[in-house]
Amino acid sequence: MPWNSDACIVGLGETEYVKQGEMTDRSEFELACEAIENAAGDAGVDIEDVDGFSSYANDRNKGSLVADALGIPEVKFSNKVWGGGGCGGSAAVMNAAMAVESGAAEYVVAYRALCQGQFGRRGQTQGIDYAEGTDAFAHSLGLETPPQMYALPAQRYMHEYDVPQEHLGHVALTSRAHANRNPRAVMHDREMTMDDYMDSPPITDPYKLYDCCLESDGACAVLVTSAENAADLPQPAVEITSAAQGGGPGWGSGVLSSHNMPLEDYPTSNAARVADRLFESAGLTPDDIDVAQLYENFTGMVLMTAEDYGFAPRGEAGKLFEDGNAIGPDADLPINTSGGNLSEAYIHGFNLVVEAARQVRGTSPTQVDDVEYSLVASGPGVTPHSGLILSPA
Amino acid sequence: MRGTTREEIFPLPEKGIDTAPFWEACNRHELVVQQCADCGALRHPPTPVCPDCRSFDVDWAEVPGTGEVYTYTTTHYAASPAHEDHTPYNVSTVLLDGTEDIRLITQVVDVDPEAVEIGMPVEVVWEDVNEETTVPLFRPS
Ligand SMILES: [Zn+2]
Numbered sequence: 239m240p241w242n243s244d245a246c247i248v249g250l251g252e253t254e255y256v257k258q259g260e261m262t263d264r265s266e267f268e269l270a271c272e273a274i275e276n277a278a279g280d281a282g283v284d285i286e287d288v289d290g291f292s293s294y295a296n297d298r299n300k301g302s303l304v305a306d307a308l309g310i311p312e313v314k315f316s317n318k319v320w321g322g323g324g325c326g327g328s329a330a331v332m333n334a335a336m337a338v339e340s341g342a343a344e345y346v347v348a349y350r351a352l353c354q355g356q357f358g359r360r361g362q363t364q365g366i367d368y369a370e371g372t373d374a375f376a377h378s379l380g381l382e383t384p385p386q387m388y389a390l391p392a393q394r395y396m397h398e399y400d401v402p403q404e405h406l407g408h409v410a411l412t413s414r415a416h417a418n419r420n421p422r423a424v425m426h427d428r429e430m431t432m433d434d435y436m437d438s439p440p441i442t443d444p445y446k447l448y449d450c451c452l453e454s455d456g457a458c459a460v461l462v463t464s465a466e467n468a469a470d471l472p473q474p475a476v477e478i479t480s481a482a483q484g485g486g487p488g489w490g491s492g493v494l495s496s497h498n499m500p501l502e503d504y505p506t507s508n509a510a511r512v513a514d515r516l517f518e519s520a521g522l523t524p525d526d527i528d529v530a531q532l533y534e535n536f537t538g539m540v541l542m543t544a545e546d547y548g549f550a551p552r553g554e555a556g557k558l559f560e561d562g563n564a565i566g567p568d569a570d571l572p573i574n575t576s577g578g579n580l581s582e583a584y585i586h587g588f589n590l591v592v593e594a595a596r597q598v599r600g601t602s603p604t605q606v607d608d609v610e611y612s613l614v615a616s617g618p619g620v621t622p623h624s625g626l627i628l629s630p631a
Numbered sequence: 632m633r634g635t636t637r638e639e640i641f642p643l644p645e646k647g648i649d650t651a652p653f654w655e656a657c658n659r660h661e662l663v664v665q666q667c668a669d670c671g672a673l674r675h676p677p678t679p680v681c682p683d684c685r686s687f688d689v690d691w692a693e694v695p696g697t698g699e700v701y702t703y704t705t706t707h708y709a710a711s712p713a714h715e716d717h718t719p720y721n722v723s724t725v726l727l728d729g730t731e732d733i734r735l736i737t738q739v740v741d742v743d744p745e746a747v748e749i750g751m752p753v754e755v756v757w758e759d760v761n762e763e764t765t766v767p768l769f770r771p772s
Pocket of ligand 1: 672681682685
Protein backbone atom coordinates (compact mmCIF):
# COMPACT_ATOMS: atom_id res chain seq x y z
CA MET A 239 0.00 0.00 0.00
CA PRO A 240 1.54 3.35 -0.97
CA TRP A 241 1.51 6.30 1.40
CA ASN A 242 -1.65 8.07 0.33
CA SER A 243 -1.79 11.15 2.53
CA ASP A 244 -1.42 14.64 1.11
CA ALA A 245 -0.78 16.22 4.52
CA CYS A 246 1.76 19.02 4.56
CA ILE A 247 4.26 20.62 6.89
CA VAL A 248 3.16 24.26 7.16
CA GLY A 249 5.14 25.60 10.09
CA LEU A 250 8.70 25.28 11.41
CA GLY A 251 9.62 26.25 14.95
CA GLU A 252 12.97 26.23 16.69
CA THR A 253 14.44 27.62 19.87
CA GLU A 254 18.03 28.71 19.99
CA TYR A 255 20.45 25.79 20.16
CA VAL A 256 23.24 25.80 22.73
CA LYS A 257 25.79 23.45 24.22
CA GLN A 258 24.40 21.20 26.95
CA GLY A 259 24.31 23.03 30.25
CA GLU A 260 24.21 26.51 28.72
CA MET A 261 20.42 26.74 28.78
CA THR A 262 20.06 28.04 32.32
CA ASP A 263 17.18 30.54 32.09
CA ARG A 264 14.48 28.28 30.61
CA SER A 265 13.42 24.71 31.37
CA GLU A 266 13.29 21.97 28.76
CA PHE A 267 9.50 22.06 29.11
CA GLU A 268 9.44 25.78 28.37
CA LEU A 269 11.56 25.17 25.26
CA ALA A 270 9.06 22.55 24.05
CA CYS A 271 6.27 25.13 24.41
CA GLU A 272 8.37 27.81 22.74
CA ALA A 273 9.23 25.63 19.72
CA ILE A 274 5.57 24.66 19.29
CA GLU A 275 4.45 28.28 19.52
CA ASN A 276 7.10 29.24 17.00
CA ALA A 277 5.90 26.53 14.58
CA ALA A 278 2.29 27.72 14.86
CA GLY A 279 3.37 31.36 14.53
CA ASP A 280 5.51 30.56 11.48
CA ALA A 281 2.53 28.78 9.92
CA GLY A 282 0.16 31.63 10.63
CA VAL A 283 -2.02 29.28 12.66
CA ASP A 284 -3.63 30.36 15.95
CA ILE A 285 -2.06 28.26 18.71
CA GLU A 286 -5.56 27.47 19.98
CA ASP A 287 -6.23 25.64 16.70
CA VAL A 288 -3.41 23.17 17.36
CA ASP A 289 -5.24 20.03 18.49
CA GLY A 290 -2.66 17.25 18.17
CA PHE A 291 0.75 16.50 19.70
CA SER A 292 3.27 13.97 18.46
CA SER A 293 6.75 13.15 19.74
CA TYR A 294 9.05 10.17 20.12
CA ALA A 295 11.68 8.33 22.14
CA ASN A 296 12.01 9.47 25.73
CA ASP A 297 10.66 12.99 25.32
CA ARG A 298 9.72 14.07 28.83
CA ASN A 299 7.37 16.77 27.58
CA LYS A 300 4.06 14.94 27.33
CA GLY A 301 1.59 16.23 24.78
CA SER A 302 -1.11 16.41 27.40
CA LEU A 303 0.99 18.66 29.65
CA VAL A 304 2.31 20.81 26.82
CA ALA A 305 -1.29 21.30 25.64
CA ASP A 306 -2.37 22.43 29.10
CA ALA A 307 0.54 24.83 29.36
CA LEU A 308 -0.30 26.35 25.98
CA GLY A 309 -3.99 26.69 26.81
CA ILE A 310 -5.18 24.34 24.07
CA PRO A 311 -8.99 24.22 24.32
CA GLU A 312 -9.32 20.59 23.23
CA VAL A 313 -6.70 17.91 22.57
CA LYS A 314 -7.77 15.43 19.90
CA PHE A 315 -4.54 13.49 19.38
CA SER A 316 -1.55 12.84 21.62
CA ASN A 317 0.99 10.22 20.71
CA LYS A 318 4.58 9.16 21.16
CA VAL A 319 6.54 6.71 19.02
CA TRP A 320 7.98 3.77 20.94
CA GLY A 321 11.62 2.94 20.48
CA GLY A 322 15.03 4.17 21.34
CA GLY A 323 17.10 7.03 20.19
CA GLY A 324 16.23 9.45 17.48
CA CYS A 325 14.78 6.69 15.36
CA GLY A 326 11.22 7.95 15.70
CA GLY A 327 11.74 11.54 14.53
CA SER A 328 10.31 11.06 11.07
CA ALA A 329 7.77 8.63 12.50
CA ALA A 330 6.43 11.39 14.77
CA VAL A 331 5.76 13.49 11.64
CA MET A 332 4.27 10.44 9.92
CA ASN A 333 1.92 9.89 12.86
CA ALA A 334 0.94 13.56 12.79
CA ALA A 335 0.13 13.23 9.09
CA MET A 336 -1.92 10.09 9.72
CA ALA A 337 -3.89 11.84 12.44
CA VAL A 338 -4.64 14.71 10.05
CA GLU A 339 -5.47 12.39 7.15
CA SER A 340 -7.87 10.32 9.25
CA GLY A 341 -9.65 13.40 10.53
CA ALA A 342 -8.67 12.61 14.11
CA ALA A 343 -7.17 16.09 14.43
CA GLU A 344 -6.63 19.12 12.20
CA TYR A 345 -3.36 20.81 13.19
CA VAL A 346 -0.87 18.37 14.70
CA VAL A 347 2.50 19.48 15.94
CA ALA A 348 5.44 17.05 15.93
CA TYR A 349 8.19 18.15 18.29
CA ARG A 350 11.20 17.24 20.38
CA ALA A 351 12.74 19.12 23.28
CA LEU A 352 15.99 18.01 24.84
CA CYS A 353 18.08 19.72 27.49
CA GLN A 354 20.87 17.33 28.36
CA GLY A 355 22.32 19.90 30.68
CA GLN A 356 19.17 19.76 32.81
CA PHE A 357 18.65 15.99 32.86
CA GLY A 358 21.99 14.26 32.35
CA ARG A 359 24.30 13.88 29.41
CA ARG A 360 23.77 11.05 26.95
CA GLY A 361 27.44 10.19 26.89
CA GLN A 362 27.54 9.70 30.65
CA THR A 363 26.11 6.96 32.82
CA GLN A 364 23.64 8.11 35.42
CA GLY A 365 25.02 6.21 38.40
CA ILE A 366 22.25 3.61 38.56
CA ASP A 367 22.93 0.60 40.77
CA TYR A 368 20.85 -1.93 38.81
CA ALA A 369 20.15 -2.56 35.12
CA GLU A 370 16.76 -4.08 34.35
CA GLY A 371 15.61 -6.77 31.94
CA THR A 372 17.35 -6.86 28.59
CA ASP A 373 19.40 -3.78 29.48
CA ALA A 374 21.22 -5.87 32.09
CA PHE A 375 22.73 -7.96 29.27
CA ALA A 376 24.37 -4.77 28.01
CA HIS A 377 24.92 -2.40 30.93
CA SER A 378 26.02 -4.95 33.52
CA LEU A 379 28.46 -6.45 31.04
CA GLY A 380 30.17 -3.16 30.17
CA LEU A 381 28.08 -1.76 27.30
CA GLU A 382 26.54 1.29 28.91
CA THR A 383 26.56 4.35 26.68
CA PRO A 384 25.43 5.18 23.12
CA PRO A 385 28.92 5.76 21.72
CA GLN A 386 29.88 2.25 22.84
CA MET A 387 26.64 0.71 21.58
CA TYR A 388 27.06 2.25 18.14
CA ALA A 389 30.81 1.58 18.03
CA LEU A 390 30.21 -2.17 17.86
CA PRO A 391 28.40 -2.26 14.48
CA ALA A 392 30.80 0.36 13.10
CA GLN A 393 33.82 -1.75 14.00
CA ARG A 394 32.24 -4.79 12.35
CA TYR A 395 31.29 -2.72 9.29
CA MET A 396 34.83 -1.39 8.91
CA HIS A 397 36.19 -4.93 9.30
CA GLU A 398 33.85 -6.52 6.75
CA TYR A 399 34.32 -3.87 4.07
CA ASP A 400 37.85 -2.71 4.86
CA VAL A 401 36.64 0.85 5.49
CA PRO A 402 39.34 3.35 6.49
CA GLN A 403 38.98 5.70 9.46
CA GLU A 404 39.03 8.64 7.04
CA HIS A 405 35.63 7.63 5.67
CA LEU A 406 34.17 8.34 9.10
CA GLY A 407 36.14 11.57 9.23
CA HIS A 408 34.65 12.83 5.97
CA VAL A 409 31.17 12.52 7.46
CA ALA A 410 32.24 14.73 10.37
CA LEU A 411 33.91 17.24 8.02
CA THR A 412 30.77 17.43 5.88
CA SER A 413 28.55 18.34 8.83
CA ARG A 414 31.08 20.86 10.10
CA ALA A 415 31.42 22.55 6.71
CA HIS A 416 27.66 22.95 6.62
CA ALA A 417 27.55 24.25 10.19
CA ASN A 418 30.00 26.92 9.11
CA ARG A 419 27.39 28.12 6.62
CA ASN A 420 24.70 28.08 9.34
CA PRO A 421 24.93 30.93 11.89
CA ARG A 422 22.47 29.09 14.18
CA ALA A 423 24.74 26.07 14.48
CA VAL A 424 26.44 25.47 17.83
CA MET A 425 29.72 24.75 16.00
CA HIS A 426 29.47 27.71 13.60
CA ASP A 427 32.85 29.35 12.97
CA ARG A 428 34.75 26.27 14.11
CA GLU A 429 36.66 25.00 11.09
CA MET A 430 37.65 21.32 11.09
CA THR A 431 40.32 19.67 8.96
CA MET A 432 41.06 15.97 8.52
CA ASP A 433 44.10 16.48 10.75
CA ASP A 434 41.86 17.98 13.44
CA TYR A 435 39.60 14.98 13.07
CA MET A 436 42.38 12.39 13.20
CA ASP A 437 43.95 14.14 16.19
CA SER A 438 40.71 14.38 18.18
CA PRO A 439 40.73 12.28 21.35
CA PRO A 440 39.67 8.63 21.09
CA ILE A 441 36.30 8.04 22.76
CA THR A 442 35.52 4.40 22.07
CA ASP A 443 37.06 2.82 18.98
CA PRO A 444 36.51 3.45 16.15
CA TYR A 445 34.93 6.67 17.38
CA LYS A 446 36.94 9.76 18.12
CA LEU A 447 35.49 12.88 19.69
CA TYR A 448 34.46 14.30 16.31
CA ASP A 449 32.65 11.11 15.32
CA CYS A 450 30.16 11.75 18.12
CA CYS A 451 27.13 14.01 18.00
CA LEU A 452 26.96 17.11 20.14
CA GLU A 453 25.28 17.19 23.52
CA SER A 454 22.89 20.12 23.28
CA ASP A 455 19.98 22.03 24.81
CA GLY A 456 17.12 23.12 22.56
CA ALA A 457 13.80 22.21 20.95
CA CYS A 458 12.17 22.22 17.55
CA ALA A 459 8.79 21.46 16.05
CA VAL A 460 6.91 21.20 12.76
CA LEU A 461 3.20 21.81 12.28
CA VAL A 462 1.29 19.38 10.05
CA THR A 463 -2.14 19.92 8.50
CA SER A 464 -4.16 18.95 5.44
CA ALA A 465 -3.22 20.10 1.92
CA GLU A 466 -6.52 21.95 1.84
CA ASN A 467 -5.65 23.99 4.94
CA ALA A 468 -2.06 24.39 3.73
CA ALA A 469 -3.21 26.09 0.54
CA ASP A 470 -4.69 28.96 2.59
CA LEU A 471 -1.60 29.53 4.75
CA PRO A 472 1.19 32.02 4.08
CA GLN A 473 4.23 29.71 3.96
CA PRO A 474 5.04 27.49 0.97
CA ALA A 475 3.52 24.13 1.88
CA VAL A 476 5.88 21.17 2.20
CA GLU A 477 4.15 17.98 1.11
CA ILE A 478 4.89 14.75 2.97
CA THR A 479 5.27 12.79 -0.25
CA SER A 480 6.28 9.56 1.44
CA ALA A 481 6.64 8.38 5.02
CA ALA A 482 7.65 5.05 6.52
CA GLN A 483 8.68 3.58 9.86
CA GLY A 484 9.65 0.14 11.11
CA GLY A 485 12.45 -2.38 10.96
CA GLY A 486 13.47 -5.96 10.50
CA PRO A 487 13.24 -8.98 12.83
CA GLY A 488 15.33 -8.87 15.97
CA TRP A 489 15.97 -5.12 15.85
CA GLY A 490 13.58 -4.18 18.68
CA SER A 491 16.31 -3.03 21.03
CA GLY A 492 18.93 -3.48 18.32
CA VAL A 493 22.25 -1.89 19.07
CA LEU A 494 20.94 -0.36 22.31
CA SER A 495 21.04 -3.74 24.04
CA SER A 496 20.34 -6.93 22.07
CA HIS A 497 23.15 -7.05 19.48
CA ASN A 498 21.58 -10.34 18.31
CA MET A 499 20.10 -8.99 15.11
CA PRO A 500 20.45 -11.42 12.16
CA LEU A 501 24.16 -11.70 11.31
CA GLU A 502 23.60 -10.68 7.68
CA ASP A 503 21.90 -7.47 8.88
CA TYR A 504 24.32 -6.64 11.66
CA PRO A 505 26.59 -4.07 10.01
CA THR A 506 23.65 -1.98 8.75
CA SER A 507 21.41 0.75 10.14
CA ASN A 508 18.21 -1.35 10.05
CA ALA A 509 16.96 1.18 7.52
CA ALA A 510 16.85 -0.79 4.25
CA ARG A 511 13.27 -2.02 4.63
CA VAL A 512 11.98 1.44 5.51
CA ALA A 513 13.98 2.96 2.65
CA ASP A 514 12.53 0.48 0.16
CA ARG A 515 8.99 1.29 1.25
CA LEU A 516 9.70 5.01 1.23
CA PHE A 517 10.93 4.99 -2.36
CA GLU A 518 8.44 2.44 -3.64
CA SER A 519 5.54 4.31 -2.15
CA ALA A 520 6.59 7.54 -3.87
CA GLY A 521 7.56 5.83 -7.14
CA LEU A 522 11.06 7.23 -6.71
CA THR A 523 14.64 5.93 -6.64
CA PRO A 524 17.65 7.20 -4.68
CA ASP A 525 18.74 9.08 -7.84
CA ASP A 526 15.65 11.27 -7.58
CA ILE A 527 16.68 12.71 -4.20
CA ASP A 528 18.14 16.23 -4.41
CA VAL A 529 19.27 16.62 -0.81
CA ALA A 530 19.44 14.25 2.18
CA GLN A 531 19.57 14.54 5.96
CA LEU A 532 21.00 11.30 7.36
CA TYR A 533 20.87 11.03 11.16
CA GLU A 534 24.32 11.17 12.65
CA ASN A 535 24.51 10.21 16.27
CA PHE A 536 27.85 8.69 15.21
CA THR A 537 29.58 8.95 11.85
CA GLY A 538 29.77 5.22 11.18
CA MET A 539 26.00 4.91 11.24
CA VAL A 540 25.65 7.57 8.53
CA LEU A 541 27.69 5.41 6.16
CA MET A 542 25.51 2.37 6.86
CA THR A 543 22.32 4.45 6.55
CA ALA A 544 23.44 5.86 3.19
CA GLU A 545 23.98 2.30 1.98
CA ASP A 546 20.65 1.10 3.36
CA TYR A 547 18.99 3.88 1.35
CA GLY A 548 20.80 2.78 -1.80
CA PHE A 549 22.90 5.93 -2.19
CA ALA A 550 26.05 3.78 -2.35
CA PRO A 551 27.00 0.08 -2.59
CA ARG A 552 27.88 -1.74 0.67
CA GLY A 553 31.13 -0.52 2.12
CA GLU A 554 31.43 2.42 -0.27
CA ALA A 555 29.37 5.19 1.32
CA GLY A 556 32.59 6.94 2.28
CA LYS A 557 32.94 7.96 -1.37
CA LEU A 558 29.74 10.02 -1.07
CA PHE A 559 31.55 12.17 1.49
CA GLU A 560 35.25 12.15 0.56
CA ASP A 561 36.85 15.12 -1.24
CA GLY A 562 34.00 17.35 -0.10
CA ASN A 563 31.60 15.38 -2.33
CA ALA A 564 28.57 16.02 -0.11
CA ILE A 565 29.40 19.62 0.83
CA GLY A 566 27.63 22.68 -0.51
CA PRO A 567 24.55 23.33 -2.62
CA ASP A 568 26.21 22.14 -5.83
CA ALA A 569 27.26 18.72 -4.55
CA ASP A 570 25.86 15.67 -6.36
CA LEU A 571 24.00 14.79 -3.18
CA PRO A 572 24.37 17.42 -0.46
CA ILE A 573 24.07 15.69 2.93
CA ASN A 574 23.31 17.10 6.38
CA THR A 575 23.11 20.64 5.09
CA SER A 576 22.48 22.43 8.41
CA GLY A 577 25.34 20.70 10.23
CA GLY A 578 23.01 18.11 11.76
CA ASN A 579 23.50 16.35 15.07
CA LEU A 580 27.28 16.53 14.71
CA SER A 581 27.66 20.26 14.29
CA GLU A 582 24.33 22.16 14.37
CA ALA A 583 22.82 20.71 17.55
CA TYR A 584 21.69 17.37 18.92
CA ILE A 585 17.95 17.80 19.25
CA HIS A 586 17.60 14.05 18.86
CA GLY A 587 17.71 14.56 15.10
CA PHE A 588 14.47 16.51 14.88
CA ASN A 589 16.50 19.46 13.62
CA LEU A 590 17.22 17.26 10.58
CA VAL A 591 13.48 17.09 9.88
CA VAL A 592 13.27 20.89 10.12
CA GLU A 593 16.21 21.23 7.72
CA ALA A 594 14.67 18.78 5.24
CA ALA A 595 11.54 20.96 5.19
CA ARG A 596 13.62 24.16 4.87
CA GLN A 597 15.25 22.72 1.76
CA VAL A 598 11.80 22.40 0.16
CA ARG A 599 10.85 25.93 1.18
CA GLY A 600 14.11 27.34 -0.15
CA THR A 601 15.39 28.74 3.15
CA SER A 602 18.31 26.49 4.12
CA PRO A 603 21.66 28.08 4.95
CA THR A 604 23.01 25.68 2.30
CA GLN A 605 20.08 25.95 -0.07
CA VAL A 606 20.07 23.49 -2.96
CA ASP A 607 18.54 24.85 -6.18
CA ASP A 608 15.11 23.69 -7.29
CA VAL A 609 14.61 20.95 -4.70
CA GLU A 610 12.00 18.50 -5.84
CA TYR A 611 12.66 15.75 -3.33
CA SER A 612 14.22 16.24 0.09
CA LEU A 613 14.87 13.13 2.18
CA VAL A 614 15.35 12.74 5.91
CA ALA A 615 16.38 9.48 7.60
CA SER A 616 15.89 9.41 11.36
CA GLY A 617 17.96 7.36 13.79
CA PRO A 618 19.74 4.09 13.01
CA GLY A 619 20.11 0.74 14.64
CA VAL A 620 16.81 0.05 16.38
CA THR A 621 13.15 -0.36 15.46
CA PRO A 622 11.49 1.81 14.41
CA HIS A 623 13.80 3.47 11.97
CA SER A 624 11.80 6.12 10.11
CA GLY A 625 12.12 8.37 7.10
CA LEU A 626 10.34 11.02 5.04
CA ILE A 627 10.48 12.30 1.49
CA LEU A 628 9.31 15.91 1.31
CA SER A 629 8.53 17.97 -1.79
CA PRO A 630 6.87 21.23 -2.81
CA ALA A 631 3.09 20.91 -2.56
CA MET B 632 33.51 8.70 43.35
CA ARG B 633 36.14 6.64 41.57
CA GLY B 634 35.34 2.95 41.42
CA THR B 635 37.78 0.18 42.19
CA THR B 636 35.52 -2.88 42.26
CA ARG B 637 33.22 -3.97 39.44
CA GLU B 638 30.24 -3.32 41.71
CA GLU B 639 31.27 0.32 41.99
CA ILE B 640 31.79 0.77 38.25
CA PHE B 641 29.01 -1.13 36.45
CA PRO B 642 25.33 -1.58 37.40
CA LEU B 643 24.34 -4.98 38.75
CA PRO B 644 21.85 -7.07 36.77
CA GLU B 645 18.30 -6.94 38.08
CA LYS B 646 17.08 -10.54 37.95
CA GLY B 647 13.61 -10.54 36.41
CA ILE B 648 11.22 -13.43 35.74
CA ASP B 649 12.49 -13.89 32.18
CA THR B 650 16.16 -13.38 32.92
CA ALA B 651 16.85 -14.85 36.39
CA PRO B 652 17.77 -18.37 35.16
CA PHE B 653 20.64 -16.90 33.13
CA TRP B 654 22.09 -15.03 36.10
CA GLU B 655 21.48 -17.94 38.50
CA ALA B 656 23.45 -20.20 36.15
CA CYS B 657 26.24 -17.62 36.18
CA ASN B 658 26.35 -17.94 39.96
CA ARG B 659 27.06 -21.67 39.40
CA HIS B 660 29.68 -20.71 36.77
CA GLU B 661 27.58 -22.21 33.98
CA LEU B 662 26.94 -20.30 30.76
CA VAL B 663 23.40 -20.93 29.50
CA VAL B 664 21.31 -19.70 26.61
CA GLN B 665 17.54 -19.78 26.40
CA GLN B 666 16.23 -22.64 24.26
CA CYS B 667 12.72 -23.22 22.94
CA ALA B 668 11.36 -26.39 24.55
CA ASP B 669 9.33 -27.13 21.43
CA CYS B 670 11.46 -26.36 18.37
CA GLY B 671 14.87 -26.25 20.03
CA ALA B 672 15.86 -22.83 18.68
CA LEU B 673 18.33 -20.89 20.81
CA ARG B 674 17.76 -17.23 21.57
CA HIS B 675 19.38 -14.38 23.47
CA PRO B 676 18.75 -12.09 25.25
CA PRO B 677 15.97 -13.96 27.04
CA THR B 678 12.33 -13.43 26.08
CA PRO B 679 9.18 -15.30 27.13
CA VAL B 680 8.21 -16.42 23.60
CA CYS B 681 10.06 -18.29 20.87
CA PRO B 682 10.15 -15.99 17.83
CA ASP B 683 10.47 -19.04 15.56
CA CYS B 684 7.44 -21.09 16.68
CA ARG B 685 5.68 -18.86 19.25
CA SER B 686 6.04 -21.49 22.00
CA PHE B 687 6.01 -20.17 25.57
CA ASP B 688 7.85 -23.26 26.88
CA VAL B 689 11.39 -22.40 27.82
CA ASP B 690 14.48 -24.52 28.45
CA TRP B 691 18.00 -23.37 29.12
CA ALA B 692 20.91 -24.96 27.24
CA GLU B 693 24.41 -24.93 28.63
CA VAL B 694 26.98 -23.81 26.05
CA PRO B 695 30.74 -24.50 26.13
CA GLY B 696 31.81 -21.04 27.21
CA THR B 697 34.11 -20.54 24.26
CA GLY B 698 33.70 -18.44 21.16
CA GLU B 699 35.24 -15.68 19.09
CA VAL B 700 35.15 -11.92 19.18
CA TYR B 701 32.49 -10.87 16.66
CA THR B 702 33.00 -7.16 17.20
CA TYR B 703 34.47 -4.96 19.93
CA THR B 704 35.28 -1.47 21.06
CA THR B 705 38.09 -0.16 23.22
CA THR B 706 36.61 2.48 25.48
CA HIS B 707 38.98 5.31 26.32
CA TYR B 708 36.70 7.77 28.03
CA ALA B 709 35.21 7.61 31.51
CA ALA B 710 31.41 7.55 31.29
CA SER B 711 31.22 8.53 34.98
CA PRO B 712 33.67 9.38 37.75
CA ALA B 713 33.47 5.73 38.81
CA HIS B 714 34.99 4.68 35.47
CA GLU B 715 38.00 6.97 35.69
CA ASP B 716 40.55 4.41 36.86
CA HIS B 717 39.08 1.67 34.65
CA THR B 718 39.95 3.07 31.20
CA PRO B 719 40.88 1.93 28.66
CA TYR B 720 38.73 -1.18 28.67
CA ASN B 721 37.29 -3.60 26.15
CA VAL B 722 33.64 -4.29 25.39
CA SER B 723 32.95 -7.06 22.90
CA THR B 724 30.22 -9.20 21.50
CA VAL B 725 31.34 -12.81 21.52
CA LEU B 726 29.86 -15.25 19.02
CA LEU B 727 29.29 -18.32 21.18
CA ASP B 728 30.47 -21.79 20.23
CA GLY B 729 27.69 -24.37 20.29
CA THR B 730 25.29 -21.89 18.69
CA GLU B 731 24.75 -20.72 15.13
CA ASP B 732 24.62 -17.01 15.79
CA ILE B 733 24.12 -16.21 19.47
CA ARG B 734 26.19 -13.26 20.64
CA LEU B 735 26.87 -12.29 24.23
CA ILE B 736 27.88 -8.77 25.14
CA THR B 737 30.84 -9.04 27.48
CA GLN B 738 34.32 -7.76 28.16
CA VAL B 739 37.55 -9.41 27.07
CA VAL B 740 39.95 -9.18 30.02
CA ASP B 741 43.39 -10.46 31.02
CA VAL B 742 44.86 -8.90 27.87
CA ASP B 743 45.88 -5.44 26.67
CA PRO B 744 42.58 -4.03 25.37
CA GLU B 745 44.38 -2.76 22.27
CA ALA B 746 45.30 -6.37 21.40
CA VAL B 747 41.70 -7.54 21.08
CA GLU B 748 40.59 -8.09 17.49
CA ILE B 749 37.71 -9.51 15.51
CA GLY B 750 37.98 -13.30 15.24
CA MET B 751 40.08 -13.69 18.40
CA PRO B 752 39.26 -17.01 20.14
CA VAL B 753 38.13 -16.47 23.72
CA GLU B 754 36.88 -18.43 26.74
CA VAL B 755 34.69 -17.49 29.65
CA VAL B 756 36.19 -16.32 32.91
CA TRP B 757 33.79 -15.86 35.81
CA GLU B 758 33.88 -12.70 37.83
CA ASP B 759 32.12 -12.95 41.17
CA VAL B 760 30.94 -9.36 41.64
CA ASN B 761 29.43 -9.94 45.07
CA GLU B 762 27.68 -12.72 46.94
CA GLU B 763 24.57 -12.55 44.75
CA THR B 764 26.02 -11.80 41.34
CA THR B 765 28.55 -13.36 38.98
CA VAL B 766 29.11 -12.07 35.45
CA PRO B 767 30.63 -13.88 32.46
CA LEU B 768 33.72 -12.11 31.13
CA PHE B 769 36.06 -13.61 28.54
CA ARG B 770 39.81 -13.91 28.00
CA PRO B 771 41.90 -15.03 25.04
CA SER B 772 41.99 -18.85 24.82
ZN1 LIG C 1 10.36 -22.52 19.08
